[in-house]
Amino acid sequence: MNTTTAKPKSLFQKVWDAHAIRKLASGQTQLLIGTHLIHEVTSPQAFGMLRDLGLKVLMPHRTFATVDHIVPTDQMFEPFADPLADAMIKELRRNCAEFGITFFDRSTGHQGIVHIVGPEQGITQPGTTIACGDSHTSTHGAFGAIAFGIGTSQVRDVLATQTMALGELKVRRINVEGKLETGVYAKDVILHIIRKLGVNGGTGYAYEYGGPVFDSFSLEERMTVCNMSIEGGARVGYVNPDQKTFDYLKGRPFAPKGSAWEDAVVRWTSFRSEPGCHYDDVVTFDAAEVEPTVTWGINPGQAISINERIPTVEDAPEEEKASVAEALAHMKLTPGAAIKGTPVNVAFLGSCTNGRLSDFVEVAKFLKGRKVAPNVRAIAVPGSQGVAKLCSEMGLDKLFEEAGFEWRGAGCSMCLAMNPDKLVGDEVCASSSNRNFKGRQGSPNGRTILMSPVMVAAAAVTGVVSDAREVFGT
Amino acid sequence: MPLEKITKIVGSAIIIPGDDIDTDRIIPARFMKCVTFDGLGEFLFYDVRHNETGEPTDHPLNRPEAKEAKFLISGNNFGCGSSREHAPQAIYRFGFRAVIAGGFAEIFFGNATTLGMPCISLSRSDLVDLQKTIHAEPSTKLELDLASKTLAVAGKSYAVQIRESARDALINGRWDAIGELLDALPKVRETASRLPYMNV
Ligand code: SF4
Numbered sequence: 001m002n003t004t005t006a007k008p009k010s011l012f013q014k015v016w017d018a019h020a021i022r023k024l025a026s027g028q029t030q031l032l033i034g035t036h037l038i039h040e041v042t043s044p045q046a047f048g049m050l051r052d053l054g055l056k057v058l059m060p061h062r063t064f065a066t067v068d069h070i071v072p073t074d075q076m077f078e079p080f081a082d083p084l085a086d087a088m089i090k091e092l093r094r095n096c097a098e099f100g101i102t103f104f105d106r107s108t109g110h111q112g113i114v115h116i117v118g119p120e121q122g123i124t125q126p127g128t129t130i131a132c133g134d135s136h137t138s139t140h141g142a143f144g145a146i147a148f149g150i151g152t153s154q155v156r157d158v159l160a161t162q163t164m165a166l167g168e169l170k171v172r173r174i175n176v177e178g179k180l181e182t183g184v185y186a187k188d189v190i191l192h193i194i195r196k197l198g199v200n201g202g203t204g205y206a207y208e209y210g211g212p213v214f215d216s217f218s219l220e221e222r223m224t225v226c227n228m229s230i231e232g233g234a235r236v237g238y239v240n241p242d243q244k245t246f247d248y249l250k251g252r253p254f255a256p257k258g259s260a261w262e263d264a265v266v267r268w269t270s271f272r273s274e275p276g277c278h279y280d281d282v283v284t285f286d287a288a289e290v291e292p293t294v295t296w297g298i299n300p301g302q303a304i305s306i307n308e309r310i311p312t313v314e315d316a317p318e319e320e321k322a323s324v325a326e327a328l329a330h331m332k333l334t335p336g337a338a339i340k341g342t343p344v345n346v347a348f349l350g351s352c353t354n355g356r357l358s359d360f361v362e363v364a365k366f367l368k369g370r371k372v373a374p375n376v377r378a379i380a381v382p383g384s385q386g387v388a389k390l391c392s393e394m395g396l397d398k399l400f401e402e403a404g405f406e407w408r409g410a411g412c413s414m415c416l417a418m419n420p421d422k423l424v425g426d427e428v429c430a431s432s433s434n435r436n437f438k439g440r441q442g443s444p445n446g447r448t449i450l451m452s453p454v455m456v457a458a459a460a461v462t463g464v465v466s467d468a469r470e471v472f473g474t
Numbered sequence: 475m476p477l478e479k480i481t482k483i484v485g486s487a488i489i490i491p492g493d494d495i496d497t498d499r500i501i502p503a504r505f506m507k508c509v510t511f512d513g514l515g516e517f518l519f520y521d522v523r524h525n526e527t528g529e530p531t532d533h534p535l536n537r538p539e540a541k542e543a544k545f546l547i548s549g550n551n552f553g554c555g556s557s558r559e560h561a562p563q564a565i566y567r568f569g570f571r572a573v574i575a576g577g578f579a580e581i582f583f584g585n586a587t588t589l590g591m592p593c594i595s596l597s598r599s600d601l602v603d604l605q606k607t608i609h610a611e612p613s614t615k616l617e618l619d620l621a622s623k624t625l626a627v628a629g630k631s632y633a634v635q636i637r638e639s640a641r642d643a644l645i646n647g648r649w650d651a652i653g654e655l656l657d658a659l660p661k662v663r664e665t666a667s668r669l670p671y672m673n674v
Binding site (some may be wrong): 149299418 | 492493494496499500502503504506507508509510511521522526550551554555557558559560562564576577579581583584588589597598609637638639642643646648650651652654655656658659660665666669670671672673674
């Protein structure tokens, strides 16, 4: 534990120090990974490599598995119609059984998107290191964990050694001061940050988010922001743990119990960044400047507020002209026109960014008594079986269905093209997910417009990109 | 586990123009439905290499000389997005042995290095100059020397940037860390035992 006489440290520094094993010859650090999360897409090759090398899983009780990307959200039985998907879930089942790994399989009632399951189970805890073969692992930083997205070879490293080789990151403190206007959400905050700092502005950094807006955010809202850190190029994003963090975790299946709980809270608190600690950079935003934000292009930084106009190539800075032109051509949008009013074909509510209980509760407030526009295909996909259960206890599944949404089973669904939920041709999708890359939603010509869940609902009921504040009179 | 020391790479190059080329484009997600990396090279940049009916387009990777190329050249922030190792695996399995760009997304950079495939950055002006040379003569040979951090092309020599830890790992045959990581298991257990949440 850190003494008070030492130089004040950031949470990142403290967690790093507590988990550093040694310096490697390359100059990187061998870092202990306390918690390892795996899913079906990036783990099978890693288990294959272990077998090839004749290695075992060092600490099987520190790896937790779920299945999310390939799960068809409209088919509850197996075998899956897609034989490749079916082979993948079977392979994960086999690997978990063989190596003694806890698997939140579909039959457990706890399956779901890996970044929703970890927090829900209380596995994600402050002051810990977490790794997962998935770039949105940064989500877990909402709890004050240092959480890394890794590649498959590193999944192998963590399985075999519970460590990985990593260069230390710099820390950028991002303050959001003031108070968000009504109708402006956590999703808008992160789209705004990425727009301002750029899609590679975070390279080499861990982002520490703080200030009044983050203090007032729920854990679920903090997760939405941390989730998209990677879209801004940052490897890691986190918020210092506070009473809300502890309240969220209390009583969850993997949270400490009894007297261990009190000890844990003391320990967790000790990991908070100390006043006066060193940050490599500090950036401050004013909450009043954040508007409901939507993307117009093909990366999450190509975003504007709902009342701005679509950029033109002429007005773009010299070094961005080519990418603006490419984005406009793909999106088939008129430069200089309003984004508001752009027709949409599909509305997607879900993903590890915005597929949690609070997202559906918030949308339900506005959707009640309204109908999805006739030409829009709308799907609502709870991020986990746990979220689905809570939603149905509140009657939200019925409410969404009455409004004309399809209510699905838990999974990644239309966030990426690894299951049957896909865009067709050049369909436009109003999406609560995190990536608008070309082809991301399954059709090479598909067009994705990222926005908050309530904005997705507004687009669903009007059939066009809309300002939810106008549509719902907030 | 002795690994090859990667110091020199010699061969021709293919240019994939554009900035912010993300890993969904490098290997579209639907091709990740696999339990091994074998055969992934075939699906590299699939969506731009094929038209809507699945016929090959005139994409640079479909030209016969692509099969011989050792260098893939692109713009800034190459490999952003998903952490999928399928992306560098597909590039490597297609036959490339190094990627040259204005800059790289971090996870991609790390994944590629672990495969023994250097990711090197050039300044914007050098990158433009290099691309011009290759456009004019697609069979131009490039010679990367990681020891001297230079790229020799048609009588010119460009200074290349690569993170020192990666360069060191490549030229000393330490680019796959697993062997070194395994050496420290007693210390790993000891550190884990000091962290109550790890329950060891
Ligand atoms: S919801 Fe989307 S971003 Fe999140 S883990 Fe699934 S595919 Fe990845």
